[in-house]
Amino acid sequence: MKKELRLTGSGGQGLILAGIILAESVIKNGFNAVQSQSYGPEARGGASKSEVIISDNDINYPKVNSPDLLLCLTQKSFDKYAKNIKKKSILLVDSCVNIGDNIYTDFCYKIPIINTAKEKIGKQMVSNIVALGAIKELIEDIKDESLKQAILARVPQGSEELNIKAFNEGKMLIKNISK
Known part of the structure; x- marks a missing residue:
């Protein structure tokens, strides 16, 4: 088993933390994982990318070449990275992203990640955790x-209940599509 995930958006959305949490959670289940990150020079609002490779074997190269799952929380990240996915990749985009006719995969999920964090949780800053809930439902x-444990180990003290609620809301976004 080998899965390559790329989480993209803008700085301040917590995608690097989300990638770290994903990597730590799968390591707890006996898999190997590597996480890498890049972001623009701006502290907030610049481009942000976190990549996670999960494998039951050694990981010889730490960069994602063609992701099995691509998360895009902004239009800019979709425009930049969606063209590099495979036909069997999972494309997970926030509902604010205009994908047009340029869908390059058979598995596209357009869900309100950011709006769910704002409206249902009351804090846009947990959009990354909402996204993790959705990703968990898409990657068996x-x-x-173990993902909940990794979230609780990394979120600020006092925000645990809020983040678990965000995680569960993200899972429900995918479960509601499947019905």
């Missing part, structure tokens, strides 16, 4: 309990 090798 990611286990619910």
